[in-house]
Structure formats: C-alpha cells, structure tokens
Amino acid sequence: MKILVPQAAGNIIEQLNAHGFEAYVVGGCVRDSLLNRTPEDWDITTSAKPEQVKDIFPRTVDTGIQHGTVTVLCDKTGYEVTTYRIDGEYEDGRHPKSVEFTRNLEEDLKRRDFTINAMAYSDRDGLVDIFDGQKDLEQGIIRCVGNARDRFTEDALRILRAVRFSAQLGFSIEEETRKAITVIAPNMAKVSKERIQVELSKLLVSKHPETIVKVNECGISPYISGVFHQALKTLSGEENLVRLPDKKHMRWAGILRHQKPEIAVEILRDLKLDNDTISQVKTLVALWDQEIPEDKPAIRKVMSGLTPELFQDLLYFQNIFGRKPYLESLKKVEEFANEIIRDKDCIRLKDMAVTGRELIAAGRKPGPEIGEVLDALFEEVLKNPEHNKKDTLMNLAEML
C-alpha cells in the first residue's frame, strides 16, 4: 500500500524521524488518497511535542498550540503538525476542552471520529489501520471508532459529520453508529451554528444532496433550529437537487425553494451563512416559480434586476424545477435572453445613454426627481432598446 504524499509533507515526516520522533500523515488525507480523491490538506501527526516541532523547523506558526498543533511552513504551503493526543470532551464542536499528549499513536487514532478517518500512513511504516478503516472504505460504511455514544458525546458535531460523509461518499451508516446518533442527537444544540452550517453546506454540494432529508430522519434537525427543522419536514423526493450545479447558493435555494423568501433568509442568517449567499438564495427562492413571459421587454426587466450569473442560475433552476408547459416556453425565454446579450441591449441603468449629471446640465433640478426621470427612461429603454440614444432620451426627458 503506497500513498503519494506531497514531497514537502514527506520531508517533514523524514526530519521528525531523523530527530527520533514518529510521524505520519493522518485522517482525511489518508481516507481521500485511498479513495483516489484529491485530499484538501495533508495533516501530520507526531510523537514530538509542539516545542520540539518548533525546535526542528525554522518557520512555524502557533496555530493551536494549546491543542498541540503547529503549522510548519514549506515554501508557500503550511502543514499542520499535531502532537499525538488523547482528547477530553469538546467545547465547541471543534476543539477539546482539555488535551493530554501521548507518545502512543494508537491512543491518538482511538480518539478520532470514524474508522475511515482513523488511519495513518508513512512511507517508512506503510498504512497504520488499527480499526479496519480500509475495510469500511471498501464496504462503504461509516462506523465510529470504538463506542459510538462516547465519540458523539465528546463532540456532537460528529453526528452531522456522519451524515455528511455518508452523503459525500455515498456510504451507509453502520447500525450501532446510527442508534447512537438518535440517542445523542439532543447534544447538537450545544454545537456552534457556524460549524453546523459548514457541514450542511458540504453535504449539500456533495454528490448526494438529497440525503439532507436524513438530517430530519435522524432526529437532528430540531436541535439545529426550529425554522430549519420545519423547512426540512416539507422536503420529499429531492432527487432533482443533484442536477443543480454544486454551488452552495444553488443547493441551499433548492432545499428552501418552498419557503417564503424571508423565512429562507431567517434560516440562513441563523446558520451564519455569508451575506452574498443569503442574498442569492433569497432571489432564487423568490423567483424560481415566477414564470417569465416569452417577450423581450419582460425578459429584459428580469435580467436588469439580477447579475448576469444569477440570471443564468435562475434559468437553470427553472429548467430543473419548472412545470411541464412552462419548460417549453422557457426554451424561447433562453433564446431571447441570448439575443438580448448578443445585441447588447441596455439592461443596466449604468449602460443608459443618459446620466443624471447630463440631465442636470440640461436644466433639470437636482434632487430625487432626477432618480424618477432616470427610472422612467430606463423603463422605456427596457421596452425599446433602440431608444437608448442620447437625443431620443433627452427629448423624452423633456416630456416627463
């Protein structure tokens, strides 16, 4: 069994070995390598204490030194090197309240969440797989290391990680692990909303976004938030979600599409999503079932209210969730939209042939009235793009 470890990570391991310490890549990167997926980052676990790691490497950052983590910088990449540790209970779903360092790799692997995440590897020692993680990977099983209730009690976020990994990898959750999820679910209430959101977003952009319904079926959602729980209850037959591009705002809008836009916003704010995503989801939720008539002025009007990307997303969304008769006319809408772009019709206020300043220079009184005139001219241009000429618009303005 050979894993292709990046050279810099390999060098760090070799240097630690040369100083008499054990060191391995561990966790997600081993799991992903064995699955032929590209790991996001390469974490290293070692018997060296943080101070000893810092003595060996010239460039380090104290990322989470109280939890044993030092980032070793190689060129522009940083590698997190963490001392073998035994964790106490987690305080925020991310970091344990207390940690105890150990010299024993098995102790370090024992404290990890799932067998598939509890493997270590080095070129020198090969794969260290004490809990049969490789077998579970082959059989497609998410199973806690040791006693599932203990693992979930240490950190309730792991409950959601179990559902997320099963969605991402298309794995099933093993019986004892599943039972423990139901029992420990109320502890989810203690986990920070940001961490919950990160897991939910990863689940939604995965290959199986429809498994979001499991968050309800496993009884976790009431402990995440009341409104979110209500929203999940209304979901069924979400197979089409996977046809949406794997972009966060598209998938969130997909599961929230039956909500009122303001409820969707409330759910996402509560889950601490970023403002950009919230505003994109709000637009899609408000517009996905508003049929756009097959006429260019109406299409220009919709386009003018959205960024070009979001307008494309809206069409994509309508294609997937739109009703049958509308899908036929949607083809025409798309054709017209392409013509509008090709002909460079004016669909943005900033592209209008007349500005507020020019209206003032022509004698209009500065003030709110200017905005009203510009809006009226813009309406006209959306209806008749050929009127987007300075003379025509100035003449029209005089009549307003």
Ligand SMILES: Nc1ccn([C@@H]2O[C@H](COP(=O)(O)OP(=O)(O)OP(=O)(O)O)[C@@H](O)[C@H]2O)c(=O)n1
């Ligand atoms: N609540 C958690 C979080 C992490 N881990 C352990 O720490 C490793 C690294 O965690 P993280 O980087 O958060 O996740 P990954 O497993 O790497 O997965 P992904 O990159 O997909 O988030 C995990 O593999 C697992 O061994 C854990 O036991 N319990």
